Amino acid sequence: MKSIKTNKKRVSKDQWLAITFIMPSIILVAIFVYGFVTWTGYVSVSNWNTIVPDFSFAGLKNYLFLFSDFRFQADLRNTLAFTILFIGLVILLGLGLGVLLDQKMIRGESIFRNIFFFPMALSFVVTGVIWQWLLNPSTGMNIFLKTFGIEPKWYTDTTILAGFQWGNIEFGLPVAIIAVVIAAVWQMTGFSLAMYLAGLRGIPDEIREAARIDGCSEFQVYWKVIIPLLRPITVSVIIMMAHISLKIFDLIYAMTGPGANFVTDVPGVYMFEATFRGNYYANGAAIAIIMLLMVAIFIIPYLWKNRKGDS
Template sequence: MAQNVQTSTGSPLTGLPPALAKRKRPWTWERAYPILTILPSFIAIAVFVYGFIAWTGWISLTHWNSLVPNMSFAGLKNYAMLFGEYRFQADLRNLLFFTILFIFLCLVIGLLLAILVDRKIRAEGLFRNIFIFPMALSFIVTGVVWQWLLSPRSGINLILKAFGWNPSQLPGWYTSTKIIPSIHWGQIQFGIPVALIAVVIAAVWQMSGFAMALYLAGLRAIPEEIHEAARVDGASEWKAFWKVTFPQLRPMTATTIIILAHISMKIFDLIYAMTGPGAAFVTDMPSLNMFNTTFQGNHYAEGAAIAIFMLIALAIVIVPYLISSLRKEGD
């Protein structure tokens, strides 16, 4: 009888404090339904994403470099061989300069387009759609189109030839093997491959509209009162933009850089459709190298090592940004 008496500190049924008694709620369908809903996706991600990442990491540490599986442990041998190869060194050079040029030009062009569209020009919606339209295309389509436009025998070169350009001096675009400046580094010449500029043009054409959309959203979110206060203080248009408007766009800039860096580091379809590895690997990328090494050369361990390198490179860029975002949300 005494056990059923409710006290001020305990439940009448369990004798536990109210907080603990409330925590031990019965398992009901309402509680189970959300968990059961996300459980298949959780299992699929655990197996087909993180499970395969772990499997790829293990393959990269084995001797499996033929059609016959060889799962004996090789340590970091594949990684050492990888960084000593001419092609992979060229990939690192190309990836570095492609990423820098691609992100910089997309940011600059995207910001300029956003500023122009934000001026409330006539047919704003039309221009906005024209600038964003390339994003609707796949990189395969972009690569095929720009391959024709920048071909030495068609496209832009035909226009230059019609204007009297000497045929022997027409630019080779993505067929050029020149590197500017040419500095000896390891087994390769370190510099910007001229052929890579053609690929950058195609990539910037497709993704600068994305940067414009983000910057335009940022500009439209800035209260007009801030601009008015800057004008009242006597700030010129350029000074008001640089001191007032541009700092407000830093979150948009950071987001754009992260997304564009992610795209550039795993770029494959544009290179595959437009140029391939190129002569002397002047337009090659780690993703294309990984594809050729794994599925055409049957060097599975080396291909896995390239894939893990790409994953680590992406993590170096993305993880600090995610940590910073979580800290800001926590504050």
């Protein structure tokens, strides 16, 4: 009995010690994450759209203004186009390169991996500056392309492909956003490649051999066996890339800014300029809450599914 009581006291002491260690982190997260999110939500339903604070209740006025605003509608169009292209290309390139490395079709694997992993060490600001110069219509890559009579406008092009009128904007694929996608894919393909390569190397050779014995060609082995087994990795890559694309700010701000006719603008840039340059604090807060909800649409179902799987 005495040893049981001693063990209980030791467990209780360890629990309180653990709580003491993590309590500062809990307090900081509560204040600087959830507290500030709550404050942003409160400001978004106020009338604080001047340099003088005005916390009188405005209801959904700021949100209704945004969804009828030309610039914000263009931002949603650009975000949708950027997200689809960015996620699709990152997955295709990461998986394709991973398969090539897994099949030993590329020599010097360590050097090749380092080349593709290197951009991940850079910030999006550095990436934006690099690709702004490379894709500048008057410098960079265009100096070489001009010798072949090709002079693309890249991120200065205001053309909307497959465009049709939707609300106040022409809905479709802005050509200028493709330049931003190229820069983002260049930086994040290494992450996708690392994920897929780890997944491919973790699949036992017995599974591949069994598929080959059943008469599958090498293409069928990957299409019908390997790729379905990589589904959890694909979902993880989609979630990570969606999180990046929906809140993207630094790459676009450093590379193109809003662009002519807002063809490369995104909610993050609009929020920054509305809040810190225009003093439209309530509108900026409303944009921030909308961005949070867009990210939550992707993240919460993923976390909920993982929670149910662990329970």
